[in-house]
Amino acid sequence: MDFAFDARTEELRAKLLAFMDEYVYPAEAVAEEQRSLLASPWDTPAVVEELKAEARRQGLWNLFLPDSEYGAGLTNLQYAPLAEIMGRSPHLAPTATNCAAPDTGNMEVLTQFGDEQQRKQWLEPLLAGEIRSAFAMTEPDVASSDATNITTHIERDGDEYVITGRKWYISGAMHPDCKIHIVMGKTDPDGEDVRRQQSMVLVPRDTPGVTIKRAMQVFGYEDHSHGGHAEVIFDHARVPVSNLIGEEGGGxxxxxxxxxxxxxxxxxxxxxxxxxxxxxxxxxxxxxxxxxxxxxxxxxxxxxxxxxxxxxxxxxxxxxxxxxxxxxxxxxxxxxxxxxxxxxxxxxxxxxxxxxxxxxxxxxxxxxxxxxxxxxxxxxxxxxxxxxxxxxxxxxxxxxxxxx
Incomplete structure (x- = not known):
């Protein structure tokens, strides 16, 4: 095992460390001050957009994604020391570099399992930092530490799926730029294999039947950097069957x-x-x-x-x-x-x-x-x-x- 940093990692580390010192740390207090003046606590402070523009200009963008077609093409070993540096300011640096959860995981899902249309419609604007996203898995009424307990229904009706369920602590859902939810639910609740009952579908935020009920706090914090954590109700929300990610039972x-x-x-x-x-x-x-x-x-x-x-x-x-x-x-x-x-x-x-x-x-x-x-x-x-x-x-x- 050789953990020495290669030339590319060293180059990116140097750039990222300088970016943190020159731009990110000074922006921490500025972001809080600007946020206090915004009409909504979920709106993005201007300094965050400035950080994103500077990160893109310096090539410090989508560093998390190993797929070189869409991301920086770094290995996990190359990305590890970069993520550590960003972790020193976890509420600003990952967002500034488009490496913030839950968008990172959602982009990975779309890269690996999305079809061409799904990648064009949702992955590309996420990669560009033009929109945000949410991942809707956890539920308040069951022990979601065991994902087989999930009760949200995804029922097929002709050329559509009908989604009904209640989710909470759905990261990213409060952000005004959140345009898409990846929702996990059961398409085959009575299936013999409990790990083949679930599927994932793409549900646009503005879909009728989708209601952002409230923001969930974390130890009293709103966690603005991740776009908040919301309780979300899906009340017979309908999406096309083409919004299925991968295959039924693959969730x-x-x-x-x-x-x-x-x-x-x-x-x-x-x-x-x-x-x-x-x-x-x-x-x-x-x-x-x-x-x-x-x-x-x-x-x-x-x-x-x-x-x-x-x-x-x-x-x-x-x-x-x-x-x-x-x-x-x-x-x-x-x-x-x-x-x-x-x-x-x-x-x-x-x-x-x-x-x-x-x-x-x-x-x-x-x-x-x-x-x-x-x-x-x-x-x-x-x-x-x-x-x-x-x-x-x-x-x-x-x-x-x-x-x-």
Whole structure:
């Protein structure tokens, strides 16, 4: 395993680091100020559009997509350090570079499984950053950690599908530029194979019967960067049969294909969040005095910083190994490692952020530092894309199988 950065990765890292220093970090406070003056909290601050234009000009655009026809053509191993850098400002940098969830996963789905018309109508404007999208899978009335529980119905009626169901925490759905939902539901609810009951269909946001009921908060945050998280009602919403993605019964397999890269992308960005937390801890420690000496001279602070550094280095190596395996043996071959990083990374980064918040005192839980919002995002990732316990269950079963 060779994790050394190749020439292209080094070039993009240098450009992205400079882009962050010159444009992204200074824009964080500007974006919040502009957002407070907007008519709707979901409207895009002008500075975000400026960042997107600059990122495109510099070639820092669609870096996540390995398909060279549509994206940058980077491997997972090449993209990993770039996603880490973007994770240092997770509410601005991914959006600025068109590498933000849920659009990234939706673009991957359309690239791999969409037909020519679907790619032309929806993928191309998503790649151009002209529209946003949502992924409608999670439901409030069932344990969605087991996707076979999904109850949304997708019933065929002639040349149309009729979608009926209730979804929530649908990322991206509150954004005014969200034009399309990828909806997962059951086309064959009584089928013998529970993993062949589900399908995915494209449902335009303006389809009659689609209602955005409310915005769902995350630890009190609206999460504007992802276009919010909405509760969405589908009340006999009708779309053409041509809006089916792939084949009937293929929804579960498509979801798994979508979630593999999504999980590692989250972990890559989480490492960047941890690095931002360590930087803030160190700056705080050398600038504040308590009980006659600086915080940097307090033994417990030494422990927090040292433990954080050791943890980040361990996590980074595991994520890079996972990226390398995904590139060399495929997502299925890297299944154990994908689950391992999904378990380990959010949990460890939450702990690092918690220490950073503690070191900042009241400032740590305020809006004057990014730590509270970073904490909310990291803690949520212990649930999103499969809760820790589901991954632990699957990983343990795979380990035990060798002994049974």
């Amino acid at each position: 579960f397999a498509i979801a798994q294909a979508r979630l593999g890269p999504g999980r590692i992308h989250h972990c890559m960005r989480l490492i960047g969040m941890a690095e931002r937390a360590i930087e803030l801890m160190c700056r705080r420690a050398v600038s504040r005095n308590a009980f006659g000496k600086s915080l940097a001279q307090q033994g417990v602070v030494h422990n927090w910083i040292a433990d954080a550094r050791v943890t980040v280095e361990q996590l980074r190596l595991l994520v890079l190994k996972t990226a390398w395996l995904m590139d060399t043996v495929g997502n299925r071959g890297a299944h154990t490692e994908i689950q391992a990083i999904k378990i380990a990374t959010p949990r460890a980064v939450v702990d690092i952020l918690d220490r950073a918040i503690q070191l900042h005192g009241a400032g740590g839980v305020s809006q004057d530092f990014p730590l509270a919002e970073l904490y909310a995002g990291a803690r949520t990732l212990m649930i999103a894309d499969g809760p820790d316990e589901v991954h632990q269950r699957s990983l343990a079963r795979r380990e035990l199988k060798r002994y049974l």
